[in-house]
Amino acid sequence: MNDPRHPILSTRNFPTAEEDARTMEGQRYAGPESAYRLAFTDTAFLLREELRPVRMQLELLKPELVQQEQGIESTIVIFGSARILPEDVARQRLDAARATGDTTAVARAEAALAMSAYYEQARRFAAIVTERSAKLAAPIYVVTGGGPGIMEAGNRGAFEVGGKSLGLNIVLPHEQAPNPYITPELCFQFHYFALRKMHFVMRSKALVCFPGGFGTLDELFETMTLIQTGKSRPRPILLFGRAFWEKLINFEHLVETGMIGAGDLNLFRFVETAEEAWDHLASFYGFDTLPNEETRDV
Known part of the structure; x- marks a missing residue:
């Protein structure tokens, strides 16, 4: 029965925000100088300095809600470095x-070739994670910073075996476009480093860290601090390349100076x-021994 006088019980009492936003199109007071537009459609208003708390909340909520909708539970x-x-x-x-015969350029290129082994290991690791976790009740998805280098390798490895992966990109003064291997619906852009790092650890079951610079060290030590201080539950932190990390x-x-235990x-x-x-990781979580229905809480 579609009698408009007797709407079904699920009928909304009020228009949606989207419907109200559309009513503004073409209105007399819809010009760029007008304050008449709805607050949530007014970009200039949302970008005001005083609205930073709102923008931070939006940046927390958007990736969270999308991941919930996509069924992302474990990552x-x-x-690792964008330069590898x-x-x-x-x-x-x-x-x-x-x-060119430039000995300095040759030395740098030789070093870059040696470091490229880490790109291939990251690519293979992401493929292994994607393939072997697909049988779990809650598959594990690779997440990277979304840029080039080791980040690209991680997304690429998942892509090449037909899996999804996430990219949490960041707006920087020098352009950093997302790499082409991220699953489009799981490619996010952040303004705030702090909220980006929060999303890295919220669903993570392990941190796998390849050689990198300041950004990699920042992300590594924040995660280790969270676990060391008991703010976050223990989880594996794997450092690829003992020689690199022990030299760095x-x-x-x-330990000897008492700075850590x-x-x-x-x-x-x-x-x-x-x-x-x-x-x-398989040993730590028992991936190879637990029945599939028991891996939901991993």
Whole structure:
């Protein structure tokens, strides 16, 4: 029965916000100088300095709601440098440098080729996570910072085996476009570093950290601090490349000088290959032994 005098019980009592916003189109007071437009459609108003708390809330809510709608419950975060190249690109640059005869350029290109091994390991690790977790009751999705380098490798690995992955990009003074391997509906852009980092850890079951610079170190140490202080539950933190990390950070010196406890060295683990990283995660969470219905709480 469609008698308009007798609406069904689920009929809304009020128009939706979208419907009200559409009524403004073409109105006399809809010009750019008008204050008549609805507050939530007024970009100039939303960008005012005083509206920062509202913008922060929106930046927290949008990725959260989208992930809920997409059924994203568990993630593994891949951090690492935006500057690490795929192996084929690194080889091409080395050949080009050798052709110039510039010894400095050759040395840099050789170093970039050596570091490209991490790109390939990140790519393979993401593929392993995507494929092997697909059978779990709650599949695990790879999430990266959405940019080039190691981030691209993570999204690429998931993409190449037909899986979804997330990219949490950040607006920077120098343009950083999302890499082309992120699942479009799971590609987000952030203004606030703090909220971006919150979304990295909210659903993460592990942090896998490849060599990187200031941004990578910031993300790594924030996560370790959260776990060390008990603000976050323990989860695996895997550092790819013992030689790189031990040369960069003298962890033993921190213990010897009393800056951290000896037990804090157990907050992380060194790994060298994608397979080793997955084996540790599988052992930690029992992926290979728990029935599928028991993995929902992982």
